[in-house]
Amino acid sequence: MKTARFSRxxxxxxxxxxxxxxxxxWKFPYVTGEYGGGAFVLVYLITALFIGIFVLIAELLIGKMGQSDAVSMFENLATKHGKIWKLAGFIVVLPLIILSYYSVVIGWIFHYIVISFNNLPTTVKESTDNFLTLLTADYQTQLFYHTVVFVIVTAIILKGIKDGIEKINKILMPLLGVILGILFIxxxxxDSFSNAVHFMFDPDFSKLSSTAIVVAIGQAFYTLSLGMGIIITYAASLPKQSxxxxxxxxxxxxxxxxxxxxGLIIFTLLFDKGAESTKGAGLVFISLPSVFYEFGNAGQFLSILFFVAIAFAGLTSAISMMEPTVLYLIERFKMTRTKAAMICSLFFYLLGIVTLFSNVNEYSEMLKVGEKSFFDWVDFVCSTILVPFGGILVVVFVGYFMDKEKINEELIPLMGKTFVKIWFFMVRYIIPVALVAVILNETGIFKF
Ligand code: PHE
Ligand code: NA
Known part of the structure; x- marks a missing residue:
């Protein structure tokens, strides 16, 4: 690979x-609300920190040892059946599909930044109407912002790892930290901060269904961008000494x-104005804006900061969703970055338009598959089934098909023999089983 490397x-x-x-x-606070708070958060913390770190190590290992695009790495690092494992590399198209609707949602956020400046909804009813109008009728606005996201993401990817991805993250991530810091303080x-703390940290285990547990595991994977070749791809450009x-x-x-x-910020603001925590996906786009209104002038400021923060967070994720496929096209087909980027961005842009129209009243019947809209299908199939499936591929690959000696050589100096053993045990047995449980549960094949 000849592309420039990241700095550490x-x-x-x-x-x-x-x-x-x-x-x-957006998602973590509303699933926490839906699944009842404290107990859910506890399970999420345990899975994100344990399963999450173990799988992150596995993905970084593939990238560090493979030094190429995801498809080539699966092919080259396999001790056997490389030709079949190559297929696992195609998990890289998953994030590109996710990006189609992710971009639409970032578009809504842009729209809400603009709304924050002049007309926050004054009541929950008005807020609900606003959001539903945007979603089901106002496709012009959605299309406009989806296009804006498309242009920004493409422009950054065109600049490559060092001047594009690294640079934008070096600017937006610290800013995001500062904004969240201000909102947190x-x-x-x-006063309601303590209610938010109780809500999030007092575990009420009677509310902890087995579904909540699998949702927490699925969320841990989604939130860490695992199982999609993203971390694997970034890791191929790791600086040598990391x-x-x-x-x-x-x-x-x-x-x-x-x-x-x-979560603490959102629930504090909601509880202060007596809003509920159980509003699902509308938590951020419906409940919060009307709550911001009640905070008066400060509310307007809070609202702007809040939506700018999500926009930054969303954009840096969106960029990462495109790079794996771009790199794959560059490495395997010797395409220029420009050509590869154009293909990928047109793909997600056009698919995004379809998902966007699937929520619009006039077209929704046409774009409905069974009970769900196309939008919901893409989200459901990708983030609840294919992402855990990609995760299974990764851990099975690392656990059973990579050279164990070489892995030991990499990991033992970093974490010692005992921890490497524990890690192998998790990667080989526990994590695959947990992920199979997630998929069975999500698809309804077997509800726990
Ligand atoms: N991890 C990102 C988030 O929490 C989502 C994401 C999914 C990013 C897939 C990249 C790929 O929002
Ligand atoms: Na995340």
């Missing part, structure tokens, strides 16, 4: 930029901290 800090920021996204600030000084165990811990811890902080 650049790699960490890019990986954190990929991990920290809508999954932390503001929340701590509101410590992959330490990097994994840093990535997982920061991602987790952001999710928790975002």
């Amino acid at each position: 800090i650049g790699f960490i920021l890019a990986a954190v930029g990929s991990a920290v996204g809508l999954g932390n600030i 503001y929340s701590i000084n509101i 410590n992959i165990v330490k990097s994994s811990m840093i990535i997982a811890v920061i991602d987790t901290v952001v999710a928790i902080v975002a």
